[in-house]
Every structure is written in C-alpha cells, then in structure tokens.
Amino acid sequence: MCETCGCGNKNGFRIVDPGSGEFTHEHDHHGIHSHSHAHHHDDMNEHPHQDKIILNVDILAENNRIAALNRRFFEGRKVLCINMVSSPGSGKTTILEKSILELKKKRKIYVIEGDQQTTLDADRIKKTGVHAIQINTGSGCHLDARMVDAALQKLDIEAGSILFIENVGNLVCPAIFDLGEKERVLVMSVTEGEDKPLKYPAMFETSHLCIINKSDLLPHVDFNKDEFIKNALHINPHLEFIELSAKNGDGMNDWQEWIINKNPAS
Amino acid sequence: MRSAVKGQPTSNELSEIGYFYTMHELSLAAEVIKLVESEAVKHNARSVDEITIEVGDFSGVQAEAFRSALEILSENSGIRDARINIERKKGKGICPACSQEFEMEQRIDRCPACGEFPSEIISGYEFRVVSLTIEND
Numbered sequence: 001m002c003e004t005c006g007c008g009n010k011n012g013f014r015i016v017d018p019g020s021g022e023f024t025h026e027h028d029h030h031g032i033h034s035h036s037h038a039h040h041h042d043d044m045n046e047h048p049h050q051d052k053i054i055l056n057v058d059i060l061a062e063n064n065r066i067a068a069l070n071r072r073f074f075e076g077r078k079v080l081c082i083n084m085v086s087s088p089g090s091g092k093t094t095i096l097e098k099s100i101l102e103l104k105k106k107r108k109i110y111v112i113e114g115d116q117q118t119t120l121d122a123d124r125i126k127k128t129g130v131h132a133i134q135i136n137t138g139s140g141c142h143l144d145a146r147m148v149d150a151a152l153q154k155l156d157i158e159a160g161s162i163l164f165i166e167n168v169g170n171l172v173c174p175a176i177f178d179l180g181e182k183e184r185v186l187v188m189s190v191t192e193g194e195d196k197p198l199k200y201p202a203m204f205e206t207s208h209l210c211i212i213n214k215s216d217l218l219p220h221v222d223f224n225k226d227e228f229i230k231n232a233l234h235i236n237p238h239l240e241f242i243e244l245s246a247k248n249g250d251g252m253n254d255w256q257e258w259i260i261n262k263n264p265a266s
Numbered sequence: 267m268r269s270a271v272k273g274q275p276t277s278n279e280l281s282e283i284g285y286f287y288t289m290h291e292l293s294l295a296a297e298v299i300k301l302v303e304s305e306a307v308k309h310n311a312r313s314v315d316e317i318t319i320e321v322g323d324f325s326g327v328q329a330e331a332f333r334s335a336l337e338i339l340s341e342n343s344g345i346r347d348a349r350i351n352i353e354r355k356k357g358k359g360i361c362p363a364c365s366q367e368f369e370m371e372q373r374i375d376r377c378p379a380c381g382e383f384p385s386e387i388i389s390g391y392e393f394r395v396v397s398l399t400i401e402n403d
Contacts, residue, residue: 139292140293
C-alpha cells in the first residue's frame with residue numbers, strides 16, 4: 001500500500017530534490033474498483049451474451065505515448081537527453097560526476113537519477129554544482145516515461161542544455177521502457193564478460209553508444225574486447241563504442257566530444 | 267522471507283508482493299488491467315471472461331512471471347474471474363543471403379542454411395493484448 005496516501009497502489013514512486021528535501025508522491029488513481037459480480041457462473045450455458053473484442057493493443061503503448069511527449073518537449077527546447085543504462089556497479093555515476101565538471105563549462109547540465117532507494121547518487125551529482133533530481137522507484141526495477149515526465153516538472157530545463165538520466169542499474173527492464181531520450185548510452189565495464197551482448201541482447205539492440213569503462217583494469221582481467229565488440233555488433237550493427245577509464249581519465253575527451261557533437265544547441 | 271502469495275491477498279499483502287516482484291512484469295500487468303477495465307466499461311461488460319495476450323520471446327517480458335503478476339493483481343480488480351491466455355510468439359528472422367524465414371530460439375541465432383545473422387526480425391517482439399471475451403447483459 002502506498003505509504004503516503006494509503007490508496008493501495010504499490011506502483012507509486014517518489015521524486016526527491018536532495019537540495020530542499022522536498023518530495024512529491026506520484027501515481028495514477030486509475031481503473032474501476034467496483035466488483036459487480038454478485039454470483040459465480042459455473043455453467044458456460046449461462047453466458048448467452050458473450051462478445052469477443054479484438055484489441056491488438058501494445059501493452060507499452062501508454063509508456064510510449066508519454067515518452068513521445070517527453071521527446072517532443074526535449075526537441076522543442078533543443079535539449080539533448082541521454083539515458084544512461086548499465087548493470088549495477090559499472091561506473092555510471094562516476095563517469096557522470098567527472099564529465100559534468102568539464103561539460104558544465106560549455107552547456108547547462110541537469111541530471112535525473114533513478115534508484116530504488118536513497119538520494120545517494122543525486123547527492124553525489126549535486127556536489128558537481130548542477131541541478132539533480134532523484135527518482136526513487138521503490139520496488140520498481142526501471143524508470144518509465146511517466147516518472148521522467150514528473151521529474152521534468154521539477155526541473156525548469158533551459159533551452160540548449162543537456163539532461164542525463166541515470167537509469168536503475170539493470171540490463172533487463174530498462175531496455176523496453178522508452179523515456180523519450182535522444183541517445184541511449186550503455187555503460188559496460190571490463191570486469192563484466194564479453195558474452196554480455198549475447199545474454200542481454202535487448203539492451204545492446206536499443207542502445208546507440210556503448211562505453212567500455214574501467215579500461216585501466218584491462219591488463220588485469222580476462223575481458224576479450226574484440227570478442228565483446230564482435231558480439232555486440234551482431235546484435236546491433238550501428239552501435240558505437242568508446243573505451244574509457246573514469247578513474248584515470250583515458251577516453252573522457254572522446255566521450256565529451258561525442259556528447260557535444262550530439263547536442264542540437266551546438 | 268516469504269514467496270509470492272497466491273489466492274486472495276489483501277492490499278497489504280499486495281504491497282509486500284511488490285517487493286518480491288522487483289521486476290517490470292508487475293507494472294506491465296497493471297497496465298493490462300487498466301486497459302482491460304477501461305475496455306470493459308466502454309462495452310458495458312458485466313464481466314470479462316477471457317483475456318488473450320501475445321508475448322514474443324524477444325519482448326523482454328518473461329511470460330510465466332507476467333502471468334503470475336497478472337493473476338495476483340487481477341484478484342483485486344474488476345477482472346478477477348477472467349481466464350488469461352498467454353500466447354508465446356517465437357522469434358523469426360529473414361536471412362540476408364537466401365531470403366528465407368527461419369525460427370530463432372535466441373536473438374543471436376543464424377540462418378540454419380547459410381549461417382548468416384538475420385537482416386530483419388519479423389517476429390518475437392510482440393507484447394500486446396490481442397482480444398477480450400466479455401459478457402453483456
């Protein structure tokens with residue numbers, strides 16, 4: 001049950017501004033809750049008025065509709081929205097922290113952080129001096145377009161800026177939820193296996209860029225980079241790759257250049 | 267820790283289930299219930315007898331997890347008596363060399379005749395409510 005209003009909808013999520021501590025509780029109070037079945041029918045012969053309704057409705061249609069509205073909002077304001085996805089612990093937040101320190105000299109930066117609980121990541125991002133909003137998904141394993149829409153209402157995003165959305169660390173569910181982003185960036189680290197594209201094809205298929213992070217560890221691990229890239233390209237021939245180390249800064253210039261080139265404000 | 271509850275969960279139990287079902291199948295099941303309920307209202311249905319859903323092997327949705335999420339959530343909804351049919355759709359690709367259609371178990375499968383990766387996937391991404399059977403007065 002939703003803890004704030006007690007409405008019984010466990011799909012509620014929270015938007016937290018770590019600066020003010022202010023939070024909003026968002027969810028739909030949807031559907032009919034009436035239970036009009038006064039009796040149970042045991043015999044199919046009691047159903048003379050059965051109708052078949054053909055729907056063929058995509059179950060993700062509502063998410064996709066809101067994602068399209070988000071996308072139009074970004075396009076209208078010439079905001080570059082980047083959805084960062086990965087397994088937990090791949091280094092997304094560290095990459096963001098370090099890139100923001102440079103990027104904020106050129107563009108206004110905003111960050112939406114998605115985690116099941118805590119504002120730890122948004123707190124880290126706020127220390128770089130940019131505006132960050134935390135979405136706590138509660139039991140949810142991914143961000144959806146509705147959550148991003150709610151967070152956008154808390155961020156008065158200036159035209160020509162860059163918005164990073166750091167998704168919940170998970171290679172499965174975030175793949176199927178469009179948030180309205182222009183670019184989806186998949187962060188992999190060399191401590192993961194080169195067979196990841198084969199195991200989690202949907203995430204590789206829907207991403208535009210793959211960052212191969214923690215490259216400073218390459219001499220110490222068995223990661224076969226060529227095999228990894230080959231596997232990923234079988235799934236998605238258009239995928240781009242940037243190898244970097246957020247720790248020692250290798251490749252960070254390539255990554256920042258990639259972002260600036262994608263920014264419609266430039 | 268307790269496994270997912272079947273039967274007649276109360277709303278408190280449902281909120282606990284939410285923590286065990288930390289996956290997208292639960293929120294997608296909620297979408298289906300919302301959709302079916304609004305169709306039922308639109309057609310003045312007394313009840314919904316059957317819901318048919320197509321789930322492709324590459325859709326990112328685990329068919330069995332989706333079914334149990336739907337069964338648990340529908341207990342507290344207007345469609346709790348409906349029979350849920352889940353039709354799995356196999357992956358199918360087109361070979362760029364021989365132009366033949368071939369079945370795919372996995373996304374990385376190649377044409378069994380030519381050994382080529384598919385140039386196009388024509389089936390496997392489906393995730394939709396196909397039809398409802400409702401009862402009218």
